[in-house]
Amino acid sequence: MVARDRYLADNADLLLDDPNAKVALWAHNGHIMKAGHSGGLVPTMGLHLRQRHGEAYYALGVLFGEGRFRARRPRFGKVDPARPPVTFRVPLVRRAAVVEARLATAHPGVIM
Incomplete structure (x- = not known):
């Protein structure tokens, strides 16, 4: 890294x-x-x-909120290009202390 x-x-x-x-x-x-x-x-x-x-230099972090993304899993520290990407699910978080949950309640019904 x-x-x-x-x-x-x-x-x-x-x-x-x-x-x-x-x-x-x-x-x-x-x-x-x-x-x-x-x-x-x-x-x-x-x-x-x-x-x-x-x-x-300006860093802007983004959040998923919820949804899915695809990525390749490393094996023994290396990515094998022959192995297909894996789909990961990002669940909707409903705990009030989590940023995504607070943003979702700011405008109920609006999907981010």
Whole structure:
């Protein structure tokens, strides 16, 4: 993870070598966050970009609310491209302390 997030940030910077470039990155919240994993010990892509670009780096986390997504499961730390992606279900959370539940109650009947 340490090398992966540093290389993600380095690739973003390659795009930003063009002074007219504007870049939007779409990644898991764990990659875009401005802090590090494991109590700050493992730097994330977002932390690298924040250190390099200051306030010009803006992280926006998104929530599922509910639904499904597909992803490949790693086996022994590696993804086997021959194995098909697995569908994961994100259940609707009804506990009031969870952000998705609070947003859902802000406008009842509106699907997010």
